[in-house]
Amino acid sequence: MTLTSENAGAAAPFAPPEAGTVVVYRGLTLFDGTGSAPRPGMSIVVDGSVIHAVVPDADVPGVLAALTAGAGRPADTEADGAGRPADTEADDAAAVEVVDLAGHFVTPGxxxxxxxxxxxxxxxxxxxxxxxxxxxxxxxxxxxxxxxxxxxxxxxxxxxxxxxxxxxxxxxxxxxxxxxxxxxxxxxxxxxxxxxxxxxxxxxxxxxxxxxxxxxxxxxxxxxxxxxxxxxxxxxxxxxxxxxxxxxxxxxxxxxxxxxxxxxxxxxxxxxxxxxxxxxxxxxxxxxxxxxxxxxxxxxxxxxxxxxxxxxxxxxxxxxxxxxxxxxxxxxxxxxxxxxxxxxxxxxxxxxxxxxxxxxxxxxxxxxxxxxxxxxxxxxxxxxxxxxxxxxxxxxxxxxxxxxxxxxxxxxxxxxxxxGTLEPGKQADFAVFAQDPLADIDHLRTITLTVKRGHRFPRTAYTADRPQENR
Missing domain, CATH: 3.20.20.140 (Metal-dependent hydrolases)
Structure with a gap:
């Protein structure tokens, strides 16, 4: 009997993505938790489980150019507002994925x-x-x-x-x-x-x-x-x-x-x-x-x-x-x-x-x-x-x-x-709402997506097997 094993252990389907997996969440209104006023037209660039950049949408191309320089990563694929990739090639693991959150409100987790x-x-x-x-x-x-x-x-x-x-x-x-x-x-x-x-x-x-x-x-x-x-x-x-x-x-x-x-x-x-x-x-x-x-x-x-x-x-x-x-x-x-x-x-x-x-x-x-x-x-x-x-x-x-x-x-x-805040270098932990909780705190109930350490948890994944909640 040995004290080590090559067995991979239990499956980890909710693990954080590896560094080098780049996702851009764009078009959102951002409440970053730092005390700044909410900002529309913002993007969060996530690399693996960490926030790489928080910038206006217009600045994303420059951020990606710097991030992907020398990495050979192709530019973007699309995803919808619930965090589902829209046209990502299954074999294109190096792609920079873009998640469109236009009209959504984002807070730290x-x-x-x-x-x-x-x-x-x-x-x-x-x-x-x-x-x-x-x-x-x-x-x-x-x-x-x-x-x-x-x-x-x-x-x-x-x-x-x-x-x-x-x-x-x-x-x-x-x-x-x-x-x-x-x-x-x-x-x-x-x-x-x-x-x-x-x-x-x-x-x-x-x-x-x-x-x-x-x-x-x-x-x-x-x-x-x-x-x-x-x-x-x-x-x-x-x-x-x-x-x-x-x-x-x-x-x-x-x-x-x-x-x-x-x-x-x-x-x-x-x-x-x-x-x-x-x-x-x-x-x-x-x-x-x-x-x-x-x-x-x-x-x-x-x-x-x-x-x-x-x-x-x-x-x-x-x-x-x-x-x-x-x-x-x-x-x-x-x-x-x-x-x-x-x-x-x-x-x-x-x-x-x-x-x-x-x-x-x-x-x-x-x-x-x-x-x-x-x-x-x-x-x-x-x-x-x-x-x-x-x-x-x-x-x-x-x-x-x-x-x-x-x-x-x-x-x-x-x-x-x-x-606790949405800033470069921090964990990619945030919540996405269809409506602004600052306008009405009950808008928390419009949650569409959670991102924890870069892994996406769409709200639809929770409600899909709970049909009584959709009546």
């Missing part, structure tokens, strides 16, 4: 900054969610701590192109020992002991933090998620050690007993759940995750509470990203079916609206996370609902929401040097 793909693990469901996401313009997600045995394999399969899926950036969780009787921790550690596995560790002031962080990094996690039942000193110590070892820290906005202000002071990179920030104005001391004190709801829903204003100022100064999950409590999945649960959801929704708007006014970077998914039969993901909630209920301008869903989302995952 969308990012869902708060997903859970394996609590509990269910591979068919996870793959169905990922397939819907990537055919809806989503090119990356943050998985916020799950069974990383499954999530790691999903991330690998997505990256190499075995499955249609966004890129997956995930966290390993750390919390105090008291948290690990939560049923979810048992779901994600089946066959092992909750709190004693590298992706879900119980931490105390006697924990060997360099070893704990190294174990978390060994899962290939992008970040450590600081969750619950940790005091301020431990949150700060975990954060310092994680950063020393080159890994991000994503935290619940209140960790109990650590307050939101203490979590931010610890130097974390991102915090989740805007409603948890309300505990900066709690009416009693924070103790444990299971015993949350009341908050000063009447003051907070004004959107002018000075305690939150000071917190948001610190977040802005430290570039802490807020994964708001603002619309979560208004979703059908969390609205509740009893008077008590409905009232709780309504109060949390009011808080989310007020605090998200206040954070935006204060200049805090907002990422667009969901923490739930729409039902399996729905044609579009929860991320569309979150973006609409931010525009319609929180009053954010659509341009700011699209920036949150692209550049800030990439930044929340520590990947904004690779993706």
């Amino acid at each position: 969308l990012v869902d900054a708060h997903q859970h793909l394996a609590t509990p693990p269910d591979r068919p469901i996870a793959e169905a969610v990922l397939r819907r996401l990537v055919h809806s313009g989503v090119t990356a997600v943050r998985d916020m701590a799950d069974d990383l045995r499954q999530v790691g394999d999903l991330a690998r399969a997505a990256r190499v192109g075995e499955i249609p899926a966004p890129d997956i950036h995930y966290a390993a969780l750390m919390a105090g020992p008291g948290f690990f009787d939560d049923p979810r921790t048992h779901q994600v550690t089946q066959g092992a002991v909750p709190g004693e596995v590298p992706w879900m560790q119980a931490v105390t002031d006697t924990t060997d933090l360099p070893l704990a962080v190294a174990l978390a990094r060994g899962t290939h996690a992008t970040a450590i998620k600081v969750y619950a039942d940790l005091d301020a000193d431990l949150v700060a110590a975990i954060t310092a050690e994680a950063h020393r070892q080159g890994i991000l820290v994503w935290a619940h906005a209140a960790v109990f007993p650590a307050t939101p202000g203490e979590v931010v002071a610890a130097g974390v990179d991102a915090v989740s759940h805007v409603t948890l920030l309300a505990h900066e104005a709690a009416t009693g001391p924070l103790t444990t995750y299971k015993d949350k004190p009341p908050v000063d709801h009447a003051s907070l829903v004004t959107g002018r509470d000075e305690r939150l204003e000071a917190l948001f100022a610190r977040m802005r100064e430290q570039d802490v990203v807020l994964d708001a999950t603002a619309g979560m409590w208004a979703s059908a999945e969390l609205a509740g079916d009893t008077p008590e649960t409905s009232e709780r959801a309504a109060r949390n929704t009011d808080l989310a609206i007020a605090l998200t708007a206040q954070a935006h006014r204060a200049g805090v970077q907002l990422a667009t996370g969901t923490d739930y998914e729409t039902a399996p039969g729905e044609p579009f993901p929860a991320l569309y609902e979150e973006l609409a909630f931010l525009v319609r209920h929180c009053g954010l301008p659509a341009a700011d929401v699209l920036r949150s869903a692209t550049l800030v989302g990439a930044r929340s995952a520590g990947k904004d040097h690779l993706t």
Whole structure:
């Protein structure tokens, strides 16, 4: 028996194209995510999985001449607005393909900054969610701590192109020992002991933090998620050690007993759940995750509470990203079916609206996370609902929401040097819409094409085997 094999392994039909495969997407209106105003009559020149140039249509011949000089590549073939080659010769692999997107609106790929793909693990469901996401313009997600045995394999399969899926950036969780009787921790550690596995560790002031962080990094996690039942000193110590070892820290906005202000002071990179920030104005001391004190709801829903204003100022100064999950409590999945649960959801929704708007006014970077998914039969993901909630209920301008869903989302995952804007040298990650989402955020539902790392995912490929959605 040898340790190597010449077997090619699993098929990778969704893999990024090789360098030297040149595609020009022309005639589009471009929202590049950099803060520039949308520009009509633009072209994106993609070489393999990377953006080579973003130029006015008239400049494309010069770009191609320089790119193909000495390569012997013939000039163009055509493709229609859904991303299908119109007249490409099958044996002409070196051709520069042109995709006509006249009348279409293009944004960087969308990012869902708060997903859970394996609590509990269910591979068919996870793959169905990922397939819907990537055919809806989503090119990356943050998985916020799950069974990383499954999530790691999903991330690998997505990256190499075995499955249609966004890129997956995930966290390993750390919390105090008291948290690990939560049923979810048992779901994600089946066959092992909750709190004693590298992706879900119980931490105390006697924990060997360099070893704990190294174990978390060994899962290939992008970040450590600081969750619950940790005091301020431990949150700060975990954060310092994680950063020393080159890994991000994503935290619940209140960790109990650590307050939101203490979590931010610890130097974390991102915090989740805007409603948890309300505990900066709690009416009693924070103790444990299971015993949350009341908050000063009447003051907070004004959107002018000075305690939150000071917190948001610190977040802005430290570039802490807020994964708001603002619309979560208004979703059908969390609205509740009893008077008590409905009232709780309504109060949390009011808080989310007020605090998200206040954070935006204060200049805090907002990422667009969901923490739930729409039902399996729905044609579009929860991320569309979150973006609409931010525009319609929180009053954010659509341009700011699209920036949150692209550049800030990439930044929340520590990947904004690779993706999140449409610029030369970045990954070819973008979404194509038949109508302008800046004019109406519901125009997200006119998605025609996703390009992820240069590979095309036409929306028609998703709807073709789901005829009920076309009725």
